[in-house]
Amino acid sequence: MTNIYDYTHKMLTEYLLSIGEKKYRANQIFEWLYKKRVKNFEEMTNLSDNLINKLKEDFYFSKLELILKQESIDKTVKCLYKLEDGNLIEAVVMSHNYGYSICITSQVGCNMGCRFCASGLLKKQRNLTAGEMLSQVITTEENFGKRISHIVVMGIGEPFDNYENLMRFLDNANNHKGLEIGARHITVSTCGLANKIKEYADEKLQINLAISLHASNNEIRNEIMPINKKYPIEAIIEAIKYYMTKTNRRITIEYIMIKDLNDKVIHAKELAELLKGLNVYVNLIPYNEVLEAPYKRSSKENMSLFLKTLKENGINSTLRKEQGHDIDAACGQLRSQKMKGK
Secondary structure, three states: OEEHHHOOHHHHHHHHHHOOOOOHHHHHHHHHHHHOOOOOHHHOOOOOHHHHHHHHHHEEOOOOEEEEEEEOOOOOEEEEEEOOOOOEEEEEEEEEOOEEEEEEOOEEOOOOOOOOOOHHHOOOOEEOOHHHHHHHHHHHHHHHOOOEEEEEEOOOOOHHHHHHHHHHHHHHHHOOOOOOOOHHHEEEEEOOOHHHHHHHHHHOOOOEEEEEOOOOOHHHHHHHOHHHHOOOHHHHHHHHHHHHHHHOOOEEEEEEEEOOOOOOHHHHHHHHHHHOOOOEEEEEEEOOOOOOOOOOEOOHHHHHHHHHHHHHOOOOEEEOOOOOOOOOOOOOHHHHHHHOOO
């Protein structure tokens, strides 16, 4: 049996035609799933008994169980969810003046091995399906009674390492018959899989792209991000140029500020030179310290000076407003501590 949320509208239409049903039934089923939010097929009262029975034979509704919830003083909420196979994942809800955003997980564990990140402390067990990614949004909305207006695929895992399921998820999240979240309200973040950035560019989506760069040169990036040995900064810059040629869209460059490692004025000047002439926006991020990692957060003075240097060198940039620092807000922290029995 297949999780019903794994199917895009197109896939469901093809399934219905294959069993002799009219394709408009896909619209009806999506209405029940994403607008009326029913949890069983019997509630789909405008479908025939025969179709309902067939759907029950071939599909099921995925479920997430809320195991633990942490709430920050700034109203950021981290949720630890249990999947049907017992694996644990995280989602983070953040409150903004424009609404609520959710940062979702794309894999159980992560194989990218970024040394500052808690996500890679527990290696990848498997990919999440599109339905399991969608369920994080749907279940969180139900738990909090709030409409999620923005999605960031930046939680545990590397989204582009789960490309097919990611594309299905984005389809249903953006589709006006699905979650109906605007393309420019959705962001996908990658640690720099250059080949997948190019493949994503060929999709020509309006969905935002963020690249976790976190270093101004290969020496530093090799130390903190093993993926750089396969896709060094030069390959990433080439992929960025390809993406911009295909989409004419701006890319966000994520840059975590780590004390005495990548936060000096010389690094800011290197980064500015690296990104010169590119349609990018640099998002400087105060580091959420991880118990198992040796790195510390950059000082406020260094972060401010880094930002000032970028701007003086013509790079559009900002320092991210800190959220959730008083809880286990770094990706993978809550899951890691739960798995270790802390």
